[in-house]
Amino acid sequence: MLAGSVTVDTGSAAPYEVCVAPSLDLAAVSGALPPGTAAILTDSSVGPLHADAVSGALVEAGWEISEVVTVPAGEVSKSLAVYEMVLRRLAAAGLPRDGTLFALGGGVVGDLGGFVASSYMRGINLVQLPTSLLAMVDSSVGGKVGLDLPEGKNLVGAFLQPQLVAANLDWLVTLPDRELSQGLAEVVKMGILSGGSFFDDLGKYLGAARDRDAEALGALILDSVRYKAAVVTEDEREAGLRAVLNYGHTVAHGLEAAAGYDLPHGEAxxxxxxxxARLSKDKLGSDLIGAHRDLLREAGLPLTAPATDVEAVLGAMGRDKKRRSSDEEGRYRFVLLEEIGNPVHGVPVTAAEARSAIGSILER
Ligand SMILES: NC(=O)c1ccc[n+]([C@@H]2O[C@H](COP(=O)([O-])OP(=O)(O)OC[C@H]3O[C@@H](n4cnc5c(N)ncnc54)[C@H](O)[C@@H]3O)[C@@H](O)[C@H]2O)c1
Ligand SMILES: [Zn+2]
Incomplete structure (x- = not known):
């Protein structure tokens, strides 16, 4: 059979399975949990495509579906207003405290649904049914759930490990091309950080994954889940090692904020x-720029960002919540690469060094 599963054992919660397969038998994998009363949370793009089949499979496995809540597609739904609406729909439907929430959608539905599950009646069970590639490889693994505030992204949240993550590769058939590439950006990131056979798989499978080849997608998703699970298991609450997952994200957050969040995350x-990679060359002597360019091109991702004010990018990087107060003397802390598979985190970078690296990736 294609694809497979990964067990995630974070120590603080019960271990759970991430199951990945084409034509995934949701009745079988969800039936491994004790079926009870459940609700499905989905969004306005994914719901009409996939919610009926999911609901049918769950009923077949013995679940009673008390409510299907559909929120508007997009980041707008990670808001307090939508959160309140979802809680009230679950309460009105009488979802009990031993109920389960199935979050069927991309990272938005996963983060929102996870936060709902962490707080409704002081916490109910959560099953993640990720439908975007980003959600399959990144947001559904690691237990971070939450919402945005008008003041900034992901400012409200919790850690909640799901009972199960089940990803049907068939769901990716309806995912728009540009969204697929957003997920591939995180796959390339993790393959570069991991090195070894995962890095080799990037060369082997990226092109086919873009053509929605199930074997290629399955291989890259399992590589990614295995890698992210290993990193977050060692560092569940983000004390150190997990910081490597921030590779590429310091500048990305600056570019996204400077562009008023018009730039898709994976492209940033x-x-x-x-x-x-440029900073890694300047400061650590590793020349990996060509390798990065080849992989990003293969994944359908841009090699430059739209021209923007470098100072605005730097300013927004300074406001990154992931910076700790001890970071002042270095100005910025970066994850850089000694070589493929060998990241170092917390490397101090001056404003001048950061300015020149950002200048090198802006369109002129
Ligand atoms: N919790 C974490 O650790 C973590 C990690 C990374 C990202 N995130 C969060 O994830 C979110 C981004 O996730 P995303 O990129 O999946 O965004 P998303 O959930 O908005 O999905 C992207 C778009 O694709 C659509 N879509 C999803 N699956 C589809 C399918 N199978 N067919 C057709 N359309 C489909 C959605 O409706 C949406 O319009 C952000 O809010 C980000 O903060 C969380
Ligand atoms: Zn990211």
Whole structure:
């Protein structure tokens, strides 16, 4: 059979399975949990395409579906207003405290649904059914859930490990091309950080994954889940090692904020990784820029960001919540690469060095 599963054991919660397969038998994998009363959370793009089949499979496995809540597609739904609406729909439907929430959608539905599950009646069970590539490889693994505030992204949240993550590769058939590439940016990031056979798989499978080849997608998703699970298992609460997952993200966050969040996250990460590769060359002597360019091109990602004010990017990087107060003397802390598979985190970078690296990836 294609694809497979990964067990995630974070120590603080019960271990859970991430199951990945084409034509995934949701009745079988969800039936491994004790079926009870459940609700499905989805969005206005994914719901009409996939919610009926999911609901049918769950009923077949013995679940009673008390409510299907559909929120508007997009980041707008990670808001307090939508959160309140979802909680009230679950309460009105009488979802009990031993109920389960199935979050069927991309990272937005996963983060929102996870935060709902962490707080409704002081916490109910959560099953992640990720439908975007980004959600399959990144947001559904690691237990971070939450919402945005008008003041900034992901400012409200919790850690909640799901009971199960089940990803049907068939769902990716309806995912728009540009969204697929957003997910591939995180796959390329993790393959570069991991090195070894995962890095080799990037060369082997990226092109076919863009053509929605199930074997290629399955291989890259399992590589990514295995890698992210290993990193977050060692560092569940983000004390140190987990910081490597921020590779490419320091500049990406700056570019996204400077562009008023008009730049898709994966595209910002792609050029952010190129800026980090440039810094790795300048500061650590590793020449990995060509390797980055080849992989990003293969993944359908840009190699430059739209021209913007470098100072605005630097300013927005300074406001990154992931910076710790001890970071002042270095100005910025970057994850850089000694070589493929060998990241170092917390490397101090001056404003002048950051400015020149950002300048190198802006269109002129
Ligand atoms: N919790 C974490 O650790 C973590 C990590 C990374 C990102 N995130 C969060 O994830 C979110 C981004 O996730 P995303 O990129 O999946 O965004 P998303 O959930 O908005 O999905 C992107 C778009 O694709 C659509 N879509 C999803 N699956 C589809 C399918 N199978 N067919 C057709 N359309 C489909 C969605 O409706 C949406 O319009 C952000 O809010 C980000 O903060 C969280
Ligand atoms: Zn990211």
């Amino acid at each position: 990460v792609a050029v952010g990784m190129l800026a980090a």
